[in-house]
Amino acid sequence: MKALDRFLRSLAPHFHQGGRLQRWYPLYEATDSFLMGSRLTNPGAPHVRDAIDFKRIMITVIIALIPCVLMALWNTGYQANLALVNLGLELPAGWRGVVMSRVGVDPASLSSNLVHGALYFLPVYLVCVVVGSVWETIFNIIRGHEFSEAFLVTSLLLPLTLPPTIPLWQVAVGTSFGVIFAKEVFGGVGRNFMNPALTARAFLFFAYPAEMSGDEVWVGVDGLSSATPLATLAAAPADQPVAALDFTWGAAFAGIIPGSMGETSALACLLGAALLLVTRIASWRIMLAMLLGALACSLPFWLIGSPDNPMANVPPHWHLVLGGFALGLVFMATDPVTAPHTEAGKWLYGLFIGALTIILRVLNPAFPEGVMLAILLGNIFAPLFDYLVIQANIRRRALRYG
Numbered sequence: 001m002k003a004l005d006r007f008l009r010s011l012a013p014h015f016h017q018g019g020r021l022q023r024w025y026p027l028y029e030a031t032d033s034f035l036m037g038s039r040l041t042n043p044g045a046p047h048v049r050d051a052i053d054f055k056r057i058m059i060t061v062i063i064a065l066i067p068c069v070l071m072a073l074w075n076t077g078y079q080a081n082l083a084l085v086n087l088g089l090e091l092p093a094g095w096r097g098v099v100m101s102r103v104g105v106d107p108a109s110l111s112s113n114l115v116h117g118a119l120y121f122l123p124v125y126l127v128c129v130v131v132g133s134v135w136e137t138i139f140n141i142i143r144g145h146e147f148s149e150a151f152l153v154t155s156l157l158l159p160l161t162l163p164p165t166i167p168l169w170q171v172a173v174g175t176s177f178g179v180i181f182a183k184e185v186f187g188g189v190g191r192n193f194m195n196p197a198l199t200a201r202a203f204l205f206f207a208y209p210a211e212m213s214g215d216e217v218w219v220g221v222d223g224l225s226s227a228t229p230l231a232t233l234a235a236a237p238a239d240q241p242v243a244a245l246d247f248t249w250g251a252a253f254a255g256i257i258p259g260s261m262g263e264t265s266a267l268a269c270l271l272g273a274a275l276l277l278v279t280r281i282a283s284w285r286i287m288l289a290m291l292l293g294a295l296a297c298s299l300p301f302w303l304i305g306s307p308d309n310p311m312a313n314v315p316p317h318w319h320l321v322l323g324g325f326a327l328g329l330v331f332m333a334t335d336p337v338t339a340p341h342t343e344a345g346k347w348l349y350g351l352f353i354g355a356l357t358i359i360l361r362v363l364n365p366a367f368p369e370g371v372m373l374a375i376l377l378g379n380i381f382a383p384l385f386d387y388l389v390i391q392a393n394i395r396r397r398a399l400r401y402g
Contacts, residue, residue: 001036008032026140030147052279058149060279061331064272065156068327069121071255072262074110076164076220077117079258081107083221092116092221120164120220121261127168128155131175139184148189154178157197157331160262161324161372162204164220166211174204194379195335198372205372218258226258229322230361230368234311241310242318252321260324269326282334285346290329293354294319301362311362319358328353328371338379344392345385352385353378 008031014021015028033055084092084105091097091105096119106112132155140147158175178200183192205212215227227235229245229252236244247257255265262268276282298316306312319325333339333353340349353374360370367373 005036008036023141023144025144026146027137033147052281055149057281058153060275060281061153062156064275064281065153065160065331067268067271068160068262068265068331069156071265071268072121072160073117074113075117075255075257075264076120076261077113077115078107078256079218079226080116080120080164080220081105081109081113083219083226087221089221096120096220116220117164117261121159123168124159124162124164124166124171124261125155127171128158128175131172132179135176135179135184139188143188145188150189151179154197158200160327161197161201161260163212163218164261165218166204170204170208170211173207174200177203190337192337193383194376195332195338198332198376198379202372202376218260228259229257233314233322234368236310238306238308238310238313241313242315249318249321252318263324263327266321266326269330273330276330276334281336282330283336283339283346285343286334286339286350287329289347289350290333290354290357291320291350293351293356294325294358295354296351297355297358298362301358309362311368319361323361323369324371325357328357328375332371332375333378335379338382340382340385340389342386342389344389345382348385348388349378349382352381 011028012032013019015025016022021028080092084090085107089105091100096116099119100112100116103112103115105116129152132151136147136151139145155175158178159171162171178196178198182194182196182199183189186192213231215231218228219226229247232244233241236242245252251257252264253266255268257264273282273287277284277287295316298314298319301312302315304312333350340346353371356374356377357370360373361368364370
């Protein structure tokens with residue numbers, strides 16, 4: 001490592017200001033930082049020592065996402081293996097069948113489920129990383145900015161929100177849209193006002209609805225229809241919608257149900273939330289406020305009921321374990337860049353997203369999910385929440401001190 005360190009240090013003058021390779025400094029810095037760590041030091045006083053910097057924040061978020069990723073691998077493979085067994089098929093079609101012929105299709109096997117799930121998750125993840133990195137490289141070279149670890153989080157969040165059957169070229173298009181139009185056009189990392197992963201997901205949802213919704217995209221087996229729980233509830237008899245589900249609340253909490261690859265398990269999201277809260281990277285105010293907003297909004301719908309709207313008759317505790325609510329609450333709504341910065345603003349922001357999620361689910365039959373649009377609208381209103389809080393503080397101080 002010392003030899004590599006000396007080699008990289010010898011190259012540094014060529015990439016610094018005035019060097020003949022100055023234009024390519026972002027590539028040099030990314031390689032040097034990845035291999036040797038940050039070399040940034042402050043030569044003058046005052047010195048403030050902190051164990052947390054931007055790089056460690058992003059790495060911690062990635063570690064917090066690991067339970068969701070593992071659950072995405074297992075559940076995607078489990079749902080596909082279970083469907084194959086129920087259909088009486090021995091192997092999936094195409095190149096995945098070649099791989100699975102060596103592992104075996106068995107929904108009771110941990111390794112079989114993980115391998116089969118990886119055959120769907122990893123290609124989508126690699127496309128997100130490669131395409132996003134290319135756009136990050138282009139914009140960083142043009143601007144002379146250093147690479148950021150923030151995209152590693154975006155490239156991991158986006159696959160978790162996608163169905164396993166989505167075509168890879170659409171993943172590339174969606175990733176490009178999210179990186180360019182939600183982040184880079186506004187100046188890059190720290191200047192985006194909407195979450196890039198959710199923006200990419202929203203673009204794919206509206207641009208390619210056939211591959212992002214319906215009954216045939218949630219289990220990676222050709223010719224199999226399997227609706228998401230929210231779609232099942234929306235089409236169920238109005239008086240007893242939960243009875244239409246063929247699983248328990250506990251199964252939904254664990255995430256053993258069809259859906260997007262990484263957002264079915266509230267349990268996995270809670271494990272990630274525990275790490276983010278212990279390290280104080282995510283705001284507990286936003287999480288708690290979003291939870292309270294969803295419960296406070298869903299409870300009146302459930303108590304009053306509806307003779308013709310099944311979503312209004314869904315018990316509040318079911319809303320918390322279905323769809324992308326848990327993933328959005330833990331990893332999307334708490335994005336420190338797109339969330340409010342004032343403490344009171346965080347409460348308003350979380351309550352707004354939680355309530356709007358339930359309103360969209362209950363009152364919009366064309367879009368029973370709701371979390372994605374609620375968080376994106378929350379991102380747009382975040383500066384307004386901060387403004388209202390600051391203005392209220394100004395008026396209160398003016399009244400107090402004249």
